[in-house]
Every structure is written in structure tokens, then in C-alpha cells.
Amino acid sequence: MNKVKLTIDDKQIEVEKGTTIYKAAKQLEIEIPVLCYMNLEGLNIENKPGGCRICVVEVEGRNNLAPSCSTEVWDGMVVHTHTMRVINARRTVMEFILSDHPKDCLTCAKSGNCDLQNMAVKLGIREIPGQEYAEMSKYKTDFSPSIIRELDKCIMCRRCEMMCNDFQTVGALSAFHRGFQAAVGPAFEMDIEDSPCTYCGQCVAVCPTGALTEKDHTRDVINALSDPTKKVIVQTAPAVRAALGEEFGMEPGTLVTGKMVSALRRLGFDYVFDTDFAADLTIMEEGTELLDRLTKFLAGDKKVKLPILTSCCPAWVSFFEHNFPEMKDIPSTARSPQQMFGAIAKTYFADKISTKREDLVVVSIMPCLAKKYEAQRDEFKVNGNPDVDFSISTRELAHLIKEANLDLNKLPDEDFDKPLGESSGAAVIFGTTGGVIEAAVRTAYELHTGIKLDKLDFEQLRGFEAIRKATVDFDGTPINIGIAHGLGNARKLLEEIKAGKSEFHAIEIMSCPGGCIGGGGQPTHHGDSSILKARAKAIYAEDAGKPIRKSHENPYIIKLYEEFLGKPMSEKAHHLLHTCYFDKSRKIEID
Amino acid sequence: MITNLGGFKMSQHKQIRIALNNCGVIDPENIKEYIARDGYVALGKCLTEMKPQDVINEIKESGLRGRGGGGFPTGLKWEIASKNHADQKYVVCNADEGDPGAFMDRSILEGDPHAVLEAMAICGYSMGATKGLVYIRAEYPLAIKRLKVAIEQAREYGLLGKKLFETDFDFDIELRYGAGAFVCGEETSLIHSMEGLRGEPTIKPPYPAEKGYLGKPTNVNNVETYANIPIILRKGASWFNKIGTEKSKGTKVFALAGKVKNVGLVEVPMGTTLREVIYEIGGGIENDKKFKAVQTGGPSGGCLTEKHLDTPIDFDNLLAAGSMMGSGGMIVMDEDNCMVSVAKFYLDFTVEESCGKCSPCRIGNKRLYELLDRITQGKGELSDLQRLRNMSLVIKDTSLCGLGQTSPNPVLSTLDNFYDEYLAHVTDKKCPSGECKDLMTYFVIEENCVGCTACARVCPVGAITGEKKEVHYINPEICIKCGACEERCKFDAIIVK
Amino acid sequence: MTKIKTLADLERIKNELRSELDLESGLLNSENAVKIKVGMGTSGIASGAKDVMDFLIEALEKRNIEAIVSQTGDMGYSYAEPTIEVQKPGKDPVVFGDVDIKKADLIIEKYIKLGEELQGVIPVNYQTIDN
Structure with missing residues (x-):
């Protein structure tokens, strides 16, 4: 029995055991929005820390919402991907994320190509309640010959960390600090130039925001x-x-x-x-x-x-x-x-x-x-x-x-x-x-x-x-x-x-x-x-x-x-x- | 629901000491004293007379549930770990006690370390693990020292090590130190921390029983849970399961703190009411003030009120009342406590202790805190209360681990039970308990003021004006509410409200 | 050190210890000795239990009172730390709270020497599994 049957948005599907809700939904052509999740199929590169919580869905019989990117399906599972509870949760979480993200899209190197910006558009975010008194996390910008790190824009998706550690085994980037101050960078908050960074740029390639960009020579x-x-x-x-x-x-x-x-x-x-x-x-x-x-x-x-x-x-x-x-x-x-x-x-x-x-x-x-x-x-x-x-x-x-x-x-x-x-x-x-x-x-x-x-x-x-x-x-x-x-x-x-x-x-x-x-x-x-x-x-x-x-x-x-x-x-x-x-x-x- | 006292007498004593059996009785640094009180008999009995499954069955029958907060049936947990086969398995003791004001586990480790070691060996035997690890926070130096002494002594006596009780069972225990992150009390975070990785949770499944420390099946229980084990096996499951309520067996240790006369460690049978704990054991409220609320479950719990005082304490009742058992923190509040400030205090803690991995906990809790802070400063609006509730519910609904899934509980339970107090803050800009300094105003009572000018002279910001021998006036725009004038006035002419 | 290999070993050692130990107090048995246990958990020590223990050992010796002073864990009375339990020969143990050096001195002089009752006794408020 390596197949499980489940229902997603009233549609039935049978998938391999171990499949995640997100992938099962994809087979049904139901698109669940994802932010931190990234899967370079065929290259064995998958990032699913379950951290952003944008991809949450409602699973019957479960108390809280489930992150679809990292929750495996079970037989008889009933999933609802877009209930009002889910939509409200996604929107609120997105407001949280944006409340701690600079609003300088006009001049951001990633503008137009930014996964976060696209998600804000998709979820129809028009205002961020409480922004006027919301504290924003602040970090110094780190310049190097190749890569610029603006951690104010980091949303802790951990993609860069996964690329740097798991795929490249370079180990220059890891999460530091905790709670509201948490971000990803070299150990002891040292500059990237002092780290074992090779400037391969794979962190930049996968960064969903403008937190990691190239040094611009145009x-x-x-x-x-x-x-x-x-x-x-x-x-x-x-x-x-x-x-x-x-x-x-x-x-x-x-x-x-x-x-x-x-x-x-x-x-x-x-x-x-x-x-x-x-x-x-x-x-x-x-x-x-x-x-x-x-x-x-x-x-x-x-x-x-x-x-x-x-x-x-x-x-x-x-x-x-x-x-x-x-x-x-x-x-x-x-x-x-x-x-x-x-x-x-x-x-x-x-x-x-x-x-x-x-x-x-x-x-x-x-x-x-x-x-x-x-x-x-x-x-x-x-x-x-x-x-x-x-x-x-x-x-x-x-x-x-x-x-x-x-x-x-x-x-x-x-x-x-x-x-x-x-x-x-x-x-x-x-x-x-x-x-x-x-x-x-x-x-x-x-x-x-x-x-x-x-x-x-x-x-x-x-x-x-x-x-x-x-x-x-x-x-x-x-x-x-x-x-x-x-x-x-x-x-x-x-x-x-x-x-x-x-x-x-x-x-x-x-x-x-x-x-x-x-x-x-x-x-x-x-x-x-x-x-x-x-x-x-x-x-x-x-x-x-x-x-x-x-x-x-x-x-x-x-x-x-x-x-x-x-x-x-x-x-x-x-x-x-x-x-x-x-x-x-x-x-x-x-x- | 009636508390079952098992074989115990209905006596004036509400407490029954099982987990604390040897605490404050034996010298924790002398294994002989532990042996003299039947120490290691349970381990000997298990190894020589029982099969691993018998041990698991006994624990299952006892009805013991995890004392770390979740209340998961301990026997079942052991059984799952026993059924996952691997070349190496681990028994872990979670001694990363971190709730503010809670010190149950520390006291047990400092007072009766062998009970925990013995229980871990028993657990190892039942699930087929030969290695035990105690994850203890480095801020507990005395507990660490006594554990080290205890492990050394147990090894000397052959009670840890190879071929225990001349069987083929080997078991030894090592210590692992936590660096004081609250989230490392969460079992997946704890395991990552032990592995030398960042202390942050990962999604379950896989559960530790399947893939835990170094990817091997691992059983994680907390200190108090283990402390119950030797006695259960010595006295029998049927002795233990007669104590407590239908679904929560045995006793629970609480660290009773706050505005209660007799703060300290208490151990009561499940089903004891909050009133009994607070008034009979705790001796009632300090300075005979009025009871306002009791907070259980630490930062994950909620505030219960007068109407909950006769609720028999057990896992399910506390949850139903909007709080939770948690690991055993119990903080009593009186009429001087502002409930908005209480919620803010816990959120401050959570903001500090969130690992930062998931966005609702990392950012959402911060926003909750900011909003509460504004309310306590009188900058809140009525619509903020709806936002507070919505943010709280979403954080609970979407957070990755138990920390974020419960962190808004102090907000929700105070919103539910003390809504009027929130209203007073946002609509009248008043703090009924008088705790929120920003919402207080200092007044001169005209008929009492003799114009001695003492207040004006002591005011650090020059907010008080008035001619000699005439009534003085405090300008609320300038006043910083330091209280110096009120203290100085000999005529009770300055009040705050 | 003999290793414990069987339940019988455990029982034997326990009995050996039992002859040396007074189970009630958990202390080495000596019929005429006063047995004192000092609550030495972190909170006890933080409240001064270590000084009290040092004082008791020194003072009892100086005053020629046969006594055994030992440490134990937290007795649970945080509101009254440091706490000590005193058992005079043939008497029930008594727990005193808020014991500083002055009070310890008083306990020796009044309670131990003269048998006078003292303020600050904490009544036992729990049952144990053995009763």
C-alpha cells in the first residue's frame, strides 16, 4: 500500500505515500501560494523549512492550519486550500512579513522580479495595519566585490542557507540571532568578505527578495x-x-x-x-x-x-x-x-x-x-x-x-x-x-x-x-x-x-x-x-x-x-x- | 469530579508527594540515602523480572501523562519508540525548564537526581536504548553538579554501565547543556540543539520516536515525568492510577508564585481545585487583597478567574477553561495586577524567546506586543481589540511549533475574561488596577493642600505650580508620573487615579 | 566498591545501610545525636542556607552538642527559605523557616538545648507515599 487517497477542494486524488499536500494539489492543478518553499526538480534541491506559513491549508480533523509544502498526506485526508479561515490567515501572515520589510520597492534591485512583491500582489495586500508604530529589524548592509546583503529585506525563507550549506557545502551562511532579530548571514555577523564565501552567487539566485543582490557595475x-x-x-x-x-x-x-x-x-x-x-x-x-x-x-x-x-x-x-x-x-x-x-x-x-x-x-x-x-x-x-x-x-x-x-x-x-x-x-x-x-x-x-x-x-x-x-x-x-x-x-x-x-x-x-x-x-x-x-x-x-x-x-x-x-x-x-x-x-x- | 486520593487518607494535607518523594528528605549527593529509600529497586525489578513490554504495559496502565505540558500518555510514547527498530536508540530527559517562575524540574534534579537516572534506565530497557542524555540548561549549575555526582555514584555501584543486574542490558547517561533558549524545551528543537545545530523546531512528523537524536528513535520525557516512574513500578500501576481524576492520573507539581502567602513547590493529586491550592496550601492572597486571576501553563497558558477557582486541576479541565497544565508554573494575581500588563509581560517573554524560524511567531508576536504596549500607554483604540484577537488567532493557527501555537493564549484568555479592563484602557484611557503608569494622573485635592510647596520643590520636571500657602496645581502635560510629590506630601493632598 | 548485581544485592546493601541509617530522617543513625537537615536547593542556597549550614556545624561542635548536619534538596517552602529540619532524639522532626544565623543560634540555644518552643515552625502539609 504505497498509495494514499485524499480529497483536496472536493476533488479526489490518489498519490504516492509521502507526497506533500502542495505536490498533491499541484497534480490536481490547484495552485497553493508558496513563498519560502523552493524545489529545483531533478537537481535534488528542495527548500521546505515550513517557515513562512503562507502555504497553510485547512485539514479536517486537525486543530491548526497545516503548511502544505511540508505536510505529508495521509489516507482519507480532506484538505481545503482556500477557505475564509485560510485566506484570513495567509493575509494576516503576509501583513506580518511585510510589516518588517522595507517599502523601497521603487529602487530595489529585485523590483519586478521579487517573489515577495508578487505574493503581496497575489494576496491583494493594500495596507499594513499598525505599520506606523511597527518596529522594523535593522542590520548593516554588507558590501563585497560580488554580493550585497541587505538583511533588512531578509524574510528568513532560508533558501540561501540551504544552497550555501546543503548544496554547496560552503557553510558561509546560517541563521543567527533569534526571534524578531533573526536573519541569515555569516557566523558572528562577520562580513561576507571575511567568511569562506566563494561568491558562487547561488544565494542571490534563490533569494526571493532584495536581501541578496549582485554588486551592480552598470x-x-x-x-x-x-x-x-x-x-x-x-x-x-x-x-x-x-x-x-x-x-x-x-x-x-x-x-x-x-x-x-x-x-x-x-x-x-x-x-x-x-x-x-x-x-x-x-x-x-x-x-x-x-x-x-x-x-x-x-x-x-x-x-x-x-x-x-x-x-x-x-x-x-x-x-x-x-x-x-x-x-x-x-x-x-x-x-x-x-x-x-x-x-x-x-x-x-x-x-x-x-x-x-x-x-x-x-x-x-x-x-x-x-x-x-x-x-x-x-x-x-x-x-x-x-x-x-x-x-x-x-x-x-x-x-x-x-x-x-x-x-x-x-x-x-x-x-x-x-x-x-x-x-x-x-x-x-x-x-x-x-x-x-x-x-x-x-x-x-x-x-x-x-x-x-x-x-x-x-x-x-x-x-x-x-x-x-x-x-x-x-x-x-x-x-x-x-x-x-x-x-x-x-x-x-x-x-x-x-x-x-x-x-x-x-x-x-x-x-x-x-x-x-x-x-x-x-x-x-x-x-x-x-x-x-x-x-x-x-x-x-x-x-x-x-x-x-x-x-x-x-x-x-x-x-x-x-x-x-x-x-x-x-x-x-x-x-x-x-x-x-x-x-x-x-x-x-x-x- | 471528585479527586481520588487512592490509598491516601482524607487528611488536612492536600499534598501528596510522589515526584517530590525524596526531595528535601535525602542527601542528593549520597546514593546510599536513595538506596535506603528503595532506590533502584524498580530498575532491578524491571531488568530481572519483567519483559520490556511488561514495563510499557505497566506504565500505560498507570495512566501517567507527560508532565512537560503536552500531557501525552507516557506508556504509549515508550511503546512507539520501542517499536521503531534501529541499531541505536536514545532516551532523553528534557531538563530545559524555562517557564518564568517555574522551578519544579530544577528542584527534583537538585533534590532527587537518582530517581531521574533510574527512570531513564528503565525507559531505555523498555524501548531498547542503551544511551541516555539529559538536556539541562547551563543556568542550573547545582542541578548539573548533583546529576554528575549521581551519575558517578551510580556507575560506581554498577547501576549504570554494562550488564546491569547481571543482565545483557547496558545503559549509561551523559549530560548535554542548553544555552538557555526557551524554544529548546520543544522536543525537535531540543534534539537539534543537542546535535550542535541551531535550536529551532522542525515539522512533525517525523516524531523523535521515529527519527530523533542523530536520526535515531528517541524518547523525550521531562524530569517530573521520569521522577514518577520508579515509584509507579515499585508500587504498581493500580496503586498509581487510583490517584487523580479519570483522565489525569497521579499528582502534579506546581511552582506556586505571585501574590500568594506561601509561595513554593506544591504537589497535589490531579483533581485538586485551584481554590485548594491557592487558599489552603498557598495560604491565600498576600496582604489579604482580593484574588483576581491565576495564570497556569507559563507563557503558553492562560489566566483563569474567580469563576474557575473550583475547577479541579487536570489536563483537560484547564484546557477547556482556556488555559493549560503546562509544566507547572502557577502565578497568582491580585487586584493590583493589570491584566493587559500581564498579557504584555508574557508576550515580551515570547518575543524574546521565539527562535525566529516561522513568520507568525517571529513577527506576529512582536506586533501583538507592540499593540499591547500601546494599549497600556493609552494609545489604543477600540478597533485594536479586534485586531488583537485576529492576530492572536492567526498566530495560533499558523505557527510552526508549540511555542507560537500557544503564545497568544495569555492575550486571548485575558481578552475573554477581562474584556472590560481592556475596554477601560482603550476607551476611557484608564487602567483600573492602577498598574499602567502612563494612564495615571496625579491630582491635588484642593481642600487638603496647605500650599507648603514641598511637592513643587521635589518635582523633577517642574510640573507643579502654585504660590506659597495657596492650592497647588499639577500640569498633566508635563508630569512624568514619578510619584515623588505624592510621597513628599504630608497632608494627603496628592492622589493618583 | 561492590557492584550491585542482583535485587538481593540491592536488598543486602539496603539493609546494611538501614542499620547505619535512620530511615525517617535519612541520616546516619546515632541514637543520641540531633539530626539536622538543611534545605540546600538553589533557592535555599540563594537565601543563605550555606552560611547557616556552616554555622550549625561549627556552633554545634563548639558547644559540644552531638549532632549530624546534612544537606538535602528543596523542601518546597520557598516563602520561608532557608529552611532546616531538626530532629531531636526520640522526637518528631520539626521544620523551621526563615533560618538565618541568628535564628540558627536561637534554635540551638532554645529548641535543642532547652526544648523551648520557637516561632517559625512550618507544619507538615503533605502526605508521603509511605504513610
């Missing part, structure tokens, strides 16, 4: 674009084109590459380039590094560090710097595509257009908030001048486009500028989990075996499972590949390596659910994981449609090596395209 970008003495270059990450359209009402999964280029050109960028170009460059460097280590390993060199770990994801880099500093020689030393692009733009390309480094401004459009932090790391600056000046998120780009009165839907498709705008399909799939390693395999395979691949789609590397394993046959040499998205999943693979039990030769790690398409800078998914899947699909579609699908076949990459870098892992390449990692572990002293 003003800096406008200033740069308005400055006639500056040449402003923009690079766009692969995941951006698969999500930007959502901000303009397009279906999730709509590719807007050409329209995005067109918009950027109209915004006044002097050169519209593609981070994908640098992704191809990453594959040349990282792939070569992999082959180098692999060849030595196969030749019996016991000192060589395997598995090699990808290093494109800045949150992941921070994560191992904080949590596994003893393993900082294992990841590839290759810089991320954003930083490779910046380094090439401010050297190779600056020379080409005979412009001084100081007169060039490199802006990156990223699905990511950690990229903001990465861009300002000291090792990526030359005499204090950063390789990438400003990194803005997909959301910030959407704001800029809207502000400039451009309707993305109506813009013509245009192409990236040359030379740093040319890329292969391999670079495009960097935007989704499994993509970096697939791109690396395409190149490493051909360079290692000398055989041309018939089939470029490595289906075994794709998908949304938390940890994936695959073995690719390199013409007789089986190469074991591991893939993890989410730092909690990455931690599992790292623990294996630490214990000497890892079977892998190469591991790809991305911090965000689904990879960069689910990044902290992307349009808000509001807990709908089908959006992430649609974006991934779009990424693979873009790859499939590209004339060149292998990084080492990108003619402008070939030219870059010929004209400038020499060969992968050359001294110049080392200087410009590789980096080193730091021990950022810290002990907290408690007096």
Missing part, C-alpha cells in the same frame, strides 16, 4: 562608454546568450546570440567580442596540460598529479583555496576564459589597434557573480590595471539594454567582431555542466591519438545528474572522466582524491546547478528547474549549428599562437594564460 560601464578617451571592449560568456531572452519575455531556451551582439553594439561598445574565443584558448592550454600530465603518468611518472581538475569556475577556485588548500597543485593552472580574454585583449589586441592598456576598458558579461570577484584578484592586474575592468551579470546587461530603450526582440542578428569574436562549438558548451570536459576531450583526443573524431557529441558526458562518470577510449587508452556540478558534489570527488581513492584522470567542476546556465548572475529562475534544462538545450543547439566545433580548429586561435603566443604552455602563454592558487583557509578565533 553605472561603471555607462561611465566607460561615455568616456571618449577609452576604447571599450565587451566579451560575453556562452551561458548569457541562452538566458538573456528570458528578461525580454522570450521562452526559456531561446538563443539570442545575434540580437545580443546587436544590442551591445548599439550600446556603444567599440568591439563586441566573445568569451568563447578565450574558451577555445582555455582548451588549448588546459587540454595540453592534461595531455602533458597524462603522457607523463602513462610513462610511469609517479609524481605527476592526477586527476587534473578544471579551473574555469572562479567560485570553485575559491572553494578549494578555502577548503582544500593542500590540494592546490592539482587543478589546472589555466586561467578562466574571462581572464584569458582580458590578458589577450590588453596585450595582443591592444597592440593590434595600437592602444595603450590604460585606454582600454574590458567589460565582461557573465552569468556569474564570482566573476566580479575574480576580475579584481591581484594576480590578474598589471600595475594595478585589471585585465578585466568590469564584470556584469546577464541581469545587469538586461537592465542596460532596457535602459537604452532597445527592444531585444526587434533587433537584427549580427556577428561578433574579429578576431576575438570567433569561436568553436566546443567553446559554447562551456556554459553547461559537462561542456568544458567535452570540449577538452574533443581536442585532447585528436591531439593525442592523431585520429579525427567522427562523432563530436559525447552524450555520456551530458546530463543533469549531480556526479557523472564516463570513460572515453583514447584509441586504446581508457580515460576516466568525472563531472560534478555544485560544490557539495565537488567536495565528494575531492574527498575521494584526498583519500587516494579517485579513479579519475580528469574532473570537470562547475559550482552552479546545471553549470553556468544556472549561475548566480542569470535571470531569476524562481525555482523552476525546467528553465535550466531549456538553457542547456539551447547551448547544445548552438554547438551543433557551428561550422567549427573543435577548439584547435578555430583559425583565429591558430593565428594567435602563430603571431603571438608560440605554442600552448609556452613561456608567454604561462605568463599570460596561467595562474597560481593560494591557501585561503582560515581559523576563526573565538575569545
Whole structure:
């Protein structure tokens, strides 16, 4: 007997035992409003603390109202989702929540995209009784290079805490204080910069209000674009084109590459380039590094560090710097595509257009908030001048486009500028989990075996499972590949390596659910994981449609090596395209 | 309903000491004294003569209900835990007593710690647990010390540890300290706190009996519940269940406090009336003032009035009267107590002690408090009373755990029983008991005033004017109601009302 | 330390103790000794019970009165802390409330030495399971 029958709003349904009232109602197409609850289906990410109490329903025979998100059904249960008692309770609870929430919606970064605002609209809240004498909780605003925390706006939904602890295992956020003063933040109310935060931005991605937002750089970008003495270059990450359209009402999964280029050109960028170009460059460097280590390993060199770990994801880099500093020689030393692009733009390309480094401004459009932090790391600056000046998120780009009165839907498709705008399909799939390693395999395979691949789609590397394993046959040499998205999943693979039990030769790690398409800078998914899947699909579609699908076949990459870098892992390449990692572990002293 | 005294004499003594049997009698730091009063006989009997199910049956038959407040049948709780199989199970003693003015559990632990240890071992045997944990608040250093001594001594005597009474049953007990959060008296919060997590509740089910400490089946009872166990097993369920009322067996310990002459610990059979406790044991109201209300159940309970005085105390009667048994706090109020202020006092406590997890408790209680505060300042309006009630009902209806589900009870019960007093505050801007300072006005009685100017000189804010040898005047706009003038006046010329 | 292994062990130890202990008072039995128990719960101690206990031990010894002073838990009379129970040989125990050092001195001098009645006796107001 694993089925139970119940009645919801006079409709009968049979569901699996253990189903919650909310999910059972959903099957009946009865929508119960939820606020703190969030379920990214298929990703094993579910937040149901039962804290907001908006989703309460009446259950016959029960004294008080039941939170539908977390109450399991039983056989014969009779549920009423919208009685007057329920409606009054929801409204009163909502009034409570709003009575302790700032009313600065006009200028709030989340306005228009705020779950709390939407709920207030849905429940028809028009006034908050007693607001004039209601005390509001006050906290200091915490600024960091990537994330801004305005805890006055925190409604204790605990989504960020769940993402940070359960999914990412970063442990930077937890509830502190109690009662009316309770909020979520780093321990001892320290600043986020002093915490083990990796700036993955998943807390921002799930925050239903404006309590957690990105550090906005649109003003800096406008200033740069308005400055006639500056040449402003923009690079766009692969995941951006698969999500930007959502901000303009397009279906999730709509590719807007050409329209995005067109918009950027109209915004006044002097050169519209593609981070994908640098992704191809990453594959040349990282792939070569992999082959180098692999060849030595196969030749019996016991000192060589395997598995090699990808290093494109800045949150992941921070994560191992904080949590596994003893393993900082294992990841590839290759810089991320954003930083490779910046380094090439401010050297190779600056020379080409005979412009001084100081007169060039490199802006990156990223699905990511950690990229903001990465861009300002000291090792990526030359005499204090950063390789990438400003990194803005997909959301910030959407704001800029809207502000400039451009309707993305109506813009013509245009192409990236040359030379740093040319890329292969391999670079495009960097935007989704499994993509970096697939791109690396395409190149490493051909360079290692000398055989041309018939089939470029490595289906075994794709998908949304938390940890994936695959073995690719390199013409007789089986190469074991591991893939993890989410730092909690990455931690599992790292623990294996630490214990000497890892079977892998190469591991790809991305911090965000689904990879960069689910990044902290992307349009808000509001807990709908089908959006992430649609974006991934779009990424693979873009790859499939590209004339060149292998990084080492990108003619402008070939030219870059010929004209400038020499060969992968050359001294110049080392200087410009590789980096080193730091021990950022810290002990907290408690007096 | 007639209180059944079991085998006890109808005597002038209303109290029967079962849970407090050894309190104030034995030296709690000497296990010999406990053994001399038949200590550990019940454990020996259970281990050598009874099957675990027999023990559970005996407790079920005794009719013992949880003394922590909920009143859940103890035997049934043990049975559920016994039926959930796992490699490890836990017995937990909830010693996180936190109701304002309540100290029953502390007294038992300080006066008779072995009774609790023995009961926990018995519970462990009945449900198949080998490990016991006492969750005790760190603010109880003496109880902690005596528990530690008791555990040490019990281990020395082989009454805790391996192979107790030469059976295969092992049982040992450790202490876990609470940091003084009231909500950690709620069993899921308590378990989270013991696990080192934030002390906040989670939704039940799963109940601790299924998934408790470290995810294992766990039985949580409070101190007083355990203190009853050895005696029940020694004297038999049929001895115990003759005491008390039909649905509430045995006795209940109360911490009698407030405006009553003999404040202290009392233990009375269930079914004893409030009047008997307050007037016969408590000796009546202090200074022979008029009785106004009695608050039971701590911040979760309600205020009962004159008309409830002859209510026999038991779980169901108190609930029906709009209060609850709670863990045993009993605070008596007299005519000088303002009931709005009483409600405000409890809300202040709840606001402080809410964990903040769910919105109605975190914010709603704060709003209730603010509204009550305004009413006591004379800023309330008639419509506020309706809002008070609505907010209270919604907080009860929607809160996550027992704390929020009961925190508005002091408001609702005072609204029900003392509505006129609320009305006086919001419509006449008067506090009938005179407790709300903001609603008082100081007057000069003209015929008594001789114009000595003493009051004007002592007034810290210069609110009093008047020529020498002439009648003085207190400006209510300036007066801060400090009372200095009234104290200074030798002619009873200043009154407050 | 002998471990208790059976119910019989418990009974034996209990009987051994019984011969040493006076069950009524729960104190070591000595026929001619005055037995005094001081309520040493938190509230008793907070009201000064520890000082009273120290005083009693010292004063009784100095005044050559054979007595056994021991601590016990809260007797329940919070309104009259500190409380002590005094049992003279062959007499029923008597509980005194509000015992400060001055009163303790009075109890020794008047009640214990002379058998005079004193104010502040708290009558027993409960039944126990044994009666």
C-alpha cells in the first residue's frame, strides 16, 4: 500500500505515500501560494523549512492550519486550500512579513522580479495595519566585490542557507540571532568578505527578495562608454546568450546570440567580442596540460598529479583555496576564459589597434557573480590595471539594454567582431555542466591519438545528474572522466582524491546547478528547474549549428599562437594564460 | 469530579508527594540515602523480572501523562519508540525548564537526581536504548553538579554501565547543556540543539520516536515525568492510577508564585481545585487583597478567574477553561495586577524567546506586543481589540511549533475574561488596577493642600505650580508620573487615579 | 566498591545501610545525636542556607552538642527559605523557616538545648507515599 487517497477542494486524488499536500494539489492543478518553499526538480534541491506559513491549508480533523509544502498526506485526508479561515490567515501572515520589510520597492534591485512583491500582489495586500508604530529589524548592509546583503529585506525563507550549506557545502551562511532579530548571514555577523564565501552567487539566485543582490557595475560601464578617451571592449560568456531572452519575455531556451551582439553594439561598445574565443584558448592550454600530465603518468611518472581538475569556475577556485588548500597543485593552472580574454585583449589586441592598456576598458558579461570577484584578484592586474575592468551579470546587461530603450526582440542578428569574436562549438558548451570536459576531450583526443573524431557529441558526458562518470577510449587508452556540478558534489570527488581513492584522470567542476546556465548572475529562475534544462538545450543547439566545433580548429586561435603566443604552455602563454592558487583557509578565533 | 486520593487518607494535607518523594528528605549527593529509600529497586525489578513490554504495559496502565505540558500518555510514547527498530536508540530527559517562575524540574534534579537516572534506565530497557542524555540548561549549575555526582555514584555501584543486574542490558547517561533558549524545551528543537545545530523546531512528523537524536528513535520525557516512574513500578500501576481524576492520573507539581502567602513547590493529586491550592496550601492572597486571576501553563497558558477557582486541576479541565497544565508554573494575581500588563509581560517573554524560524511567531508576536504596549500607554483604540484577537488567532493557527501555537493564549484568555479592563484602557484611557503608569494622573485635592510647596520643590520636571500657602496645581502635560510629590506630601493632598 | 548485581544485592546493601541509617530522617543513625537537615536547593542556597549550614556545624561542635548536619534538596517552602529540619532524639522532626544565623543560634540555644518552643515552625502539609 504505497498509495494514499485524499480529497483536496472536493476533488479526489490518489498519490504516492509521502507526497506533500502542495505536490498533491499541484497534480490536481490547484495552485497553493508558496513563498519560502523552493524545489529545483531533478537537481535534488528542495527548500521546505515550513517557515513562512503562507502555504497553510485547512485539514479536517486537525486543530491548526497545516503548511502544505511540508505536510505529508495521509489516507482519507480532506484538505481545503482556500477557505475564509485560510485566506484570513495567509493575509494576516503576509501583513506580518511585510510589516518588517522595507517599502523601497521603487529602487530595489529585485523590483519586478521579487517573489515577495508578487505574493503581496497575489494576496491583494493594500495596507499594513499598525505599520506606523511597527518596529522594523535593522542590520548593516554588507558590501563585497560580488554580493550585497541587505538583511533588512531578509524574510528568513532560508533558501540561501540551504544552497550555501546543503548544496554547496560552503557553510558561509546560517541563521543567527533569534526571534524578531533573526536573519541569515555569516557566523558572528562577520562580513561576507571575511567568511569562506566563494561568491558562487547561488544565494542571490534563490533569494526571493532584495536581501541578496549582485554588486551592480552598470553605472561603471555607462561611465566607460561615455568616456571618449577609452576604447571599450565587451566579451560575453556562452551561458548569457541562452538566458538573456528570458528578461525580454522570450521562452526559456531561446538563443539570442545575434540580437545580443546587436544590442551591445548599439550600446556603444567599440568591439563586441566573445568569451568563447578565450574558451577555445582555455582548451588549448588546459587540454595540453592534461595531455602533458597524462603522457607523463602513462610513462610511469609517479609524481605527476592526477586527476587534473578544471579551473574555469572562479567560485570553485575559491572553494578549494578555502577548503582544500593542500590540494592546490592539482587543478589546472589555466586561467578562466574571462581572464584569458582580458590578458589577450590588453596585450595582443591592444597592440593590434595600437592602444595603450590604460585606454582600454574590458567589460565582461557573465552569468556569474564570482566573476566580479575574480576580475579584481591581484594576480590578474598589471600595475594595478585589471585585465578585466568590469564584470556584469546577464541581469545587469538586461537592465542596460532596457535602459537604452532597445527592444531585444526587434533587433537584427549580427556577428561578433574579429578576431576575438570567433569561436568553436566546443567553446559554447562551456556554459553547461559537462561542456568544458567535452570540449577538452574533443581536442585532447585528436591531439593525442592523431585520429579525427567522427562523432563530436559525447552524450555520456551530458546530463543533469549531480556526479557523472564516463570513460572515453583514447584509441586504446581508457580515460576516466568525472563531472560534478555544485560544490557539495565537488567536495565528494575531492574527498575521494584526498583519500587516494579517485579513479579519475580528469574532473570537470562547475559550482552552479546545471553549470553556468544556472549561475548566480542569470535571470531569476524562481525555482523552476525546467528553465535550466531549456538553457542547456539551447547551448547544445548552438554547438551543433557551428561550422567549427573543435577548439584547435578555430583559425583565429591558430593565428594567435602563430603571431603571438608560440605554442600552448609556452613561456608567454604561462605568463599570460596561467595562474597560481593560494591557501585561503582560515581559523576563526573565538575569545 | 471528585479527586481520588487512592490509598491516601482524607487528611488536612492536600499534598501528596510522589515526584517530590525524596526531595528535601535525602542527601542528593549520597546514593546510599536513595538506596535506603528503595532506590533502584524498580530498575532491578524491571531488568530481572519483567519483559520490556511488561514495563510499557505497566506504565500505560498507570495512566501517567507527560508532565512537560503536552500531557501525552507516557506508556504509549515508550511503546512507539520501542517499536521503531534501529541499531541505536536514545532516551532523553528534557531538563530545559524555562517557564518564568517555574522551578519544579530544577528542584527534583537538585533534590532527587537518582530517581531521574533510574527512570531513564528503565525507559531505555523498555524501548531498547542503551544511551541516555539529559538536556539541562547551563543556568542550573547545582542541578548539573548533583546529576554528575549521581551519575558517578551510580556507575560506581554498577547501576549504570554494562550488564546491569547481571543482565545483557547496558545503559549509561551523559549530560548535554542548553544555552538557555526557551524554544529548546520543544522536543525537535531540543534534539537539534543537542546535535550542535541551531535550536529551532522542525515539522512533525517525523516524531523523535521515529527519527530523533542523530536520526535515531528517541524518547523525550521531562524530569517530573521520569521522577514518577520508579515509584509507579515499585508500587504498581493500580496503586498509581487510583490517584487523580479519570483522565489525569497521579499528582502534579506546581511552582506556586505571585501574590500568594506561601509561595513554593506544591504537589497535589490531579483533581485538586485551584481554590485548594491557592487558599489552603498557598495560604491565600498576600496582604489579604482580593484574588483576581491565576495564570497556569507559563507563557503558553492562560489566566483563569474567580469563576474557575473550583475547577479541579487536570489536563483537560484547564484546557477547556482556556488555559493549560503546562509544566507547572502557577502565578497568582491580585487586584493590583493589570491584566493587559500581564498579557504584555508574557508576550515580551515570547518575543524574546521565539527562535525566529516561522513568520507568525517571529513577527506576529512582536506586533501583538507592540499593540499591547500601546494599549497600556493609552494609545489604543477600540478597533485594536479586534485586531488583537485576529492576530492572536492567526498566530495560533499558523505557527510552526508549540511555542507560537500557544503564545497568544495569555492575550486571548485575558481578552475573554477581562474584556472590560481592556475596554477601560482603550476607551476611557484608564487602567483600573492602577498598574499602567502612563494612564495615571496625579491630582491635588484642593481642600487638603496647605500650599507648603514641598511637592513643587521635589518635582523633577517642574510640573507643579502654585504660590506659597495657596492650592497647588499639577500640569498633566508635563508630569512624568514619578510619584515623588505624592510621597513628599504630608497632608494627603496628592492622589493618583 | 561492590557492584550491585542482583535485587538481593540491592536488598543486602539496603539493609546494611538501614542499620547505619535512620530511615525517617535519612541520616546516619546515632541514637543520641540531633539530626539536622538543611534545605540546600538553589533557592535555599540563594537565601543563605550555606552560611547557616556552616554555622550549625561549627556552633554545634563548639558547644559540644552531638549532632549530624546534612544537606538535602528543596523542601518546597520557598516563602520561608532557608529552611532546616531538626530532629531531636526520640522526637518528631520539626521544620523551621526563615533560618538565618541568628535564628540558627536561637534554635540551638532554645529548641535543642532547652526544648523551648520557637516561632517559625512550618507544619507538615503533605502526605508521603509511605504513610
